[in-house]
Amino acid sequence: MGVEEKFPEVVTARLTDLVGWARKNSLWPMPLGLSCCAIEMMATVGPRFDLSRFGAEVFRFSPRQSDVMIVAGTLSWKMAGVARRIYDQMPDPKWVIAMGVCASSGGLYRNYAVVPGVDRIMPVDVYTMGCPPRPDTLIRAVMELQKKIAELAIDGRRPREPVLVQ
Amino acid sequence: MSPHDATPAGPGPGPAPVAAGAAPRFAAAVANPKVLRRELTLNERLFVGPFVKALWYTFTRMFRKDITRRYPEQKMEVKPTLHGVPVLVMKEDGAPRCVACGLCEFVCPPRAIDIQPGETDRPIEREPKTFVIDMLRCIECSYCEEVCPEEAIVMSTEYEVVGRRREDFVWDLKKLLKPAQELAARIAWVRKTYKRWDAAAEIAPPPGGVFRDPRWAGRERPVDSH
Amino acid sequence: MTTLTERIVTVADLPQPPGEGDLHSEPMELSMGPQHPATHGVLQCKLILDGEKIVRIDPVMGYLHRGKEKHAEHMTYQQFFTLTDRLDYLQPLANEVGWALTVEKLAGIEVPARAQAIRTIICEFMRLSAHLVWAGIGGVDTGAVSMFMYAFRDREALFDLLDELTGLRTNQEYLRIGGVGTDLPAELIVKMKAWIADFPAHIDQFELLLTGNRIFHQRMRGVGQISAAQAIDLGVTGPCLRATGVGVDLRRARPYLLYPQLEFDVPVGTRGDAYDRYLVRIEEMRQSTRILKQLLDQLPAGDWIAKDWKNVLPPKGRVYTSMEEMIHQFKTVTDWCPPKGEVYQATEAANGELGFYLLSAGESHPYRVKIRSPSFINLQALKPMAIGAWFGDIVAIIASLHFIMGECDR
Ligand code: SF4
Ligand code: SF4
Ligand code: SF4
Numbered sequence: 001m002g003v004e005e006k007f008p009e010v011v012t013a014r015l016t017d018l019v020g021w022a023r024k025n026s027l028w029p030m031p032l033g034l035s036c037c038a039i040e041m042m043a044t045v046g047p048r049f050d051l052s053r054f055g056a057e058v059f060r061f062s063p064r065q066s067d068v069m070i071v072a073g074t075l076s077w078k079m080a081g082v083a084r085r086i087y088d089q090m091p092d093p094k095w096v097i098a099m100g101v102c103a104s105s106g107g108l109y110r111n112y113a114v115v116p117g118v119d120r121i122m123p124v125d126v127y128t129m130g131c132p133p134r135p136d137t138l139i140r141a142v143m144e145l146q147k148k149i150a151e152l153a154i155d156g157r158r159p160r161e162p163v164l165v166q
Numbered sequence: 167m168s169p170h171d172a173t174p175a176g177p178g179p180g181p182a183p184v185a186a187g188a189a190p191r192f193a194a195a196v197a198n199p200k201v202l203r204r205e206l207t208l209n210e211r212l213f214v215g216p217f218v219k220a221l222w223y224t225f226t227r228m229f230r231k232d233i234t235r236r237y238p239e240q241k242m243e244v245k246p247t248l249h250g251v252p253v254l255v256m257k258e259d260g261a262p263r264c265v266a267c268g269l270c271e272f273v274c275p276p277r278a279i280d281i282q283p284g285e286t287d288r289p290i291e292r293e294p295k296t297f298v299i300d301m302l303r304c305i306e307c308s309y310c311e312e313v314c315p316e317e318a319i320v321m322s323t324e325y326e327v328v329g330r331r332r333e334d335f336v337w338d339l340k341k342l343l344k345p346a347q348e349l350a351a352r353i354a355w356v357r358k359t360y361k362r363w364d365a366a367a368e369i370a371p372p373p374g375g376v377f378r379d380p381r382w383a384g385r386e387r388p389v390d391s392h
Numbered sequence: 393m394t395t396l397t398e399r400i401v402t403v404a405d406l407p408q409p410p411g412e413g414d415l416h417s418e419p420m421e422l423s424m425g426p427q428h429p430a431t432h433g434v435l436q437c438k439l440i441l442d443g444e445k446i447v448r449i450d451p452v453m454g455y456l457h458r459g460k461e462k463h464a465e466h467m468t469y470q471q472f473f474t475l476t477d478r479l480d481y482l483q484p485l486a487n488e489v490g491w492a493l494t495v496e497k498l499a500g501i502e503v504p505a506r507a508q509a510i511r512t513i514i515c516e517f518m519r520l521s522a523h524l525v526w527a528g529i530g531g532v533d534t535g536a537v538s539m540f541m542y543a544f545r546d547r548e549a550l551f552d553l554l555d556e557l558t559g560l561r562t563n564q565e566y567l568r569i570g571g572v573g574t575d576l577p578a579e580l581i582v583k584m585k586a587w588i589a590d591f592p593a594h595i596d597q598f599e600l601l602l603t604g605n606r607i608f609h610q611r612m613r614g615v616g617q618i619s620a621a622q623a624i625d626l627g628v629t630g631p632c633l634r635a636t637g638v639g640v641d642l643r644r645a646r647p648y649l650l651y652p653q654l655e656f657d658v659p660v661g662t663r664g665d666a667y668d669r670y671l672v673r674i675e676e677m678r679q680s681t682r683i684l685k686q687l688l689d690q691l692p693a694g695d696w697i698a699k700d701w702k703n704v705l706p707p708k709g710r711v712y713t714s715m716e717e718m719i720h721q722f723k724t725v726t727d728w729c730p731p732k733g734e735v736y737q738a739t740e741a742a743n744g745e746l747g748f749y750l751l752s753a754g755e756s757h758p759y760r761v762k763i764r765s766p767s768f769i770n771l772q773a774l775k776p777m778a779i780g781a782w783f784g785d786i787v788a789i790i791a792s793l794h795f796i797m798g799e800c801d802r
Contacts, residue, residue: 035798036481046544050234079455105302108276113459129327131305139237141328210604220601249559273725275474307565313725315711315718359574360708363695
């Protein structure tokens with residue numbers, strides 16, 4: 001008769017699960033508000049959508065205190081170096097949400113000035129469609145990221161070993 | 167012609183200069199502007215009264231009904247005007263209604279659409295061999311819907327598209343094609359709106375969702391007299 | 393073999409502590425931005441400080457340059473609406489109105505009365521939307537954090553109305569050359585009226601929280617003051633100019649749309665400081681509701697897009713059935729060419745004079761578009777306002793100037 005029969009979920013949960021659970025419910029975003037999408041990002045924090053229901057309302061303007069960067073807006077080549085430096089300053093594990101078509105692919109701007117997708121300069125975990133995405137879509141992206149974090153190993157960047165199902 | 171000549175620099179109603187320093191250069195300044203500015207009252211300078219009032223205001227908000235929409239459970243009310251992602255309308259036989267005319271490809275501001283036309287043996291000969299919309303380019307502007315001469319591309323009600331890989335956002339025919347019944351509300355809206363000033367141009371929606379002009383009943387494709 | 397030299401260190405060799413007379417430090421260089429919550433987007437300010445005093449400020453822009461003017465040369469006139477939306481993204485539709493008026497002036501298109509009224513309505517809604525964001529963000533910048541919640545509460549209600557009209561929350565590609573995209577339905581007019589009836593009470597609440605608050609008052613009063621002559625020399629327009637006492641409003645000075653027929657006051661300030669700019673914006677919100685009330689009560693009936701077969705897409709029902717209209721549709725979409733010429737059209741946007749200069753070579757694309765963006769020109773006033781001010785005031789100055797970098801860098 002083991003403990004796991006009495007408290008099956010609690011005690012026998014793997015440490016990885018616990019860490020993943022804690023991480024995904026306390027995301028501290030670093031809002032890289034560059035342009036129009038930033039306004040919708042503010043609306044997401046605002047009263048109607050209230051991102052704090054997902055534990056992600058603590059917007060930190062210092063990269064050192066945050067673990068998910070929301071790139072909201074058009075990234076120009078002039079800004080690209082700055083954005084990369086901000087990303088480098090964030091402590092691991094860190095994730096990136098590309099909000100809006102501009103951040104995801106350059107969107108409307110196929111020209112000399114705009115980076116065609118922030119994945120040129122940093123790894124992106126979740127892409128979001130829309131110009132700007134509705135706050136609903138951003139919340140969905142946060143949920144998708146939470147799902148992804150729960151699937152990660154304890155170091156935060158590597159997916160867990162696949163579980164073999166017989 | 168200098169740019170400023172082109173604007174009708176006519177004086178507004180009641181032109182008269184206001185601020186003395188600015189008068190000569192702005193003859194068109196409004197006659198009686200509303201001057202704002204007041205000093206703080208004694209009560210306000212003592213600070214406590216208004217401060218408590220403002221705190222009280224915020225405090226009372228706590229007992230109001232909140233306006234938060236709890237998103238994943240409580241979705242937004244979908245109206246036919248909503249611009250979701252653009253999708254293609256499927257005919258009854260499963261083929262796209264699109265004839266690969268390329269007009270949407272031309273008009274799309276971010277150039278999100280890519281069409282390769284092909285030929286078929288059916289009465290409507292042209293159809294797209296590949297039809298790709300890059301959803302990470304699309305800005306949901308609905309221009310493609312407005313210009314399509316076949317009512318083949320409409321905005322759907324799907325608006326929350328997220329993903330982890332960029333490839334997932336490149337939608338091809340398989341993903342884009344939606345049966346006309348699903349899009350009926352939007353198609354009706356398109357018909358109503360884009361008839362513009364011409365009430366006579368309204369044609370009753372055909373049964374089954376596939377467009378067929380009553381004047382050309384029995385023929386697959388209207389052959390115009392010109 | 394090395395020789396060791398011995399030297400006695402004396403007090404004179406130590407670095408000298410500062411004497412009584414020279415307590416002030418060296419000028420300090422400080423870079424604020426481009427990622428800074430108070431710079432409203434991506435503006436970098438290179439500051440040189442003497443203690444807490446600003447002795448020099450150099451704004452560095454271009455972090456949001458998106459090449460819009462160049463882009464315009466490759467886009468049709470209709471497509472360029474998508475880029476004007478994203479100029480001042482707090483008021484996308486007002487920018488669209490500016491571009492539509494420019495193109496229509498060039499092509500000489502008559503816009504029906506109802507379309508003009510709808511355009512005026514959305515212009516005023518956009519002014520409200522921009523000022524609401526300003527009130528929210530300006531409140532946060534000066535320490536009144538709850539203002540953000542109240543301002544966005546009202547803005548969400550406003551967005552619900554626009555969402556229902558256009559299908560998108562922001563950056564609605566709603567205007568068409570010759571009119572608007574869809575009609576304003578009757579049930580929406582009822583909802584708009586209800587919103588407008590509520591809204592003045594909400595402005596009173598904003599004022600309760602800010603205007604009479606002594607902290608806010610001291611934070612804003614006398615900060616970033618410029619004179620009327622200085623503002624005119626710099627080309628400042630909009631609320632920032634009116635705060636200095638110059639009652640210039642393009643809605644009155646060079647009327648467009650239905651503004652000549654409408655009753656509204658132009659608020660002006662007296663001193664041109666941040667507090668005046670705040671008061672002017674709050675009063676403009678009141679005037680906008682007044683305008684909206686007048687418009688919604690007497691919205692003219694009729695077409696919402698010009699009945700103009702040469703310039704507007706033909707009715708869709710006919711496109712499906714008739715070859716002529718089909719060809720017309722193709723021709724209008726791909727090859728709509730206004731005549732050769734150049735025009736300049738300015739409108740009063742929330743931040744000031746938003747002008748489009750358009751040079752057409754008679755092709756389907758503009759030959760050159762120059763955008764006179766109010767934010768860019770108002771930004772120049774940052775220098776005279778900030779020099780000599782305290783470092784803590786710079787946030788209040790930026791908040792009250794309220795430039796939008798999307799419009800500034802274009
Ligand atoms: S995706 Fe659209 S809304 Fe977002 S920054 Fe780009 S242009 Fe602006
Ligand atoms: S909605 Fe606009 S951006 Fe999207 S595919 Fe259609 S035309 Fe292109
Ligand atoms: S405009 Fe319509 S018919 Fe023409 S290619 Fe596009 S979807 Fe097909």
